[in-house]
Amino acid sequence: AAGNGVEGIGESSVRALAKLEQVLPNRLRRRVGALGAFTVPMLRGQDASAVDPALLTELAGACRDAERLRFAYRTHGGEASRRTVEPHRLVCTERRWYLVAWDVEREDWRTFRADRITPTPP
Incomplete structure (x- = not known):
């Protein structure tokens, strides 16, 4: 940590x-x-974004409880989208946290950078 x-x-x-x-x-x-x-x-430099522990806790809870999760997501290019996913695991690599989830609308597995996720209320 x-x-x-x-x-x-x-x-x-x-x-x-x-x-x-x-x-x-x-x-x-x-x-x-x-x-x-x-x-x-091994760090990529100082651009690695810290993630709010409350968000990680929320994502981990959704993984544990197998709950669908809705959130706003900002892509690398800055484009905003809304996602509905079935979260599977949290992964940390090179100081970045990722959510691995089944994207319901795209019907495919996706990875989402946690620092680009903004949860929406259920």
Whole structure:
């Protein structure tokens, strides 16, 4: 969470990880420490957009409950569209969050960048 583009929780995540490492057995603490010390995230630069945790929570809940979801979506080119989907999973890669979902109107699987989603009330 500290490095995956979730808005406002980076510092809290680092503090929680530090507390967790203190209570781990020495063998595991060394393994976790090595992973943290020798892992470098590949970033595309500073253009990666942080996502509101409330949106991620809403998307995850819709995935869990197998609920249809309606939202406004802004494409890479800035075009706006309305989507109705059956959400399947959230994916995080290179500091970007994506929703994988079945697009009801297009009758196909799609991926949507979470920072371009604006949910609409049911």
